[in-house]
Amino acid sequence: MDKPTRIYQCNNTVDGIFSAVYDAGLSGYGHRFIRIQPIQAGQNENYELFAEYVQVETDSKKTKSVIDAVRQKISEKAYLFIMSAVISDFPDRGDVIYQFVTYGFTLGAKVCNALQIPCVDRIFAMNRAVQNETHFFREFLRFQEVQKDPSLLLAVIEPRHHIIPLLMEHFADRFIEEWFIIYDKTHLEASFHQKGGNWEVYLLTPEKAKKLEELSEQKEEYVDLWKTFFHQIAIKERTNKKLQTSMLPLHYRKHMTEFLEDNP
16 A cells, blocks of 8 residues: 655654654554654755654654663664664764664664664664764774863764764773863764763854864963974884774874874
């Protein structure tokens, strides 16, 4: 039976997407005829002919219901897959998460290995992309001290995906006694870690983002010393730019102290 496509339009946020998944799942309309369309604030909407549109009300309780159902009825691995996908920047992530969850309620934990199903293969690729980018930034992220008393550390990144929560889980364990900020310049997001372990992620206004960028332009005491050390230990005769680029892509060097433009 052919039915018009029903498109659930939602906020382009974690709660917005999961709210759409929740509403679509309860509709009983048929997963083959449903699409999830996250809408960014200020984005021009392109409407399709003969499609039905449903405006989704964002509700954190719906998010909790979806997550709880996935963990209880599918698996923890499926939960990790959808959480990686929802913080990715892929435009089709809403559709993929909805289709994956629908199949998961039928197949159970086996859905994570059913790569012959397009949405499973796609969510696997999304998870890999997010985890790979997170791994790179764990290795290459650089903090600088932007305030002395009390000490405050700041790191600036420009990732493709919204990976701050994954980075914070890593660095909060290692710098539990430090005050620090990780600023995502791409998405105007920042996470503020308090001494003792508490941290939160905030969406920044342009004004607040500008203040963080001004802080990042300050030079701490040991920046020049570190740059000098980095260049002094290099052996020019053994320099291999191609190998270096394969191990450390150019994109990740933008905010690394040793690769800044004013290097000696």
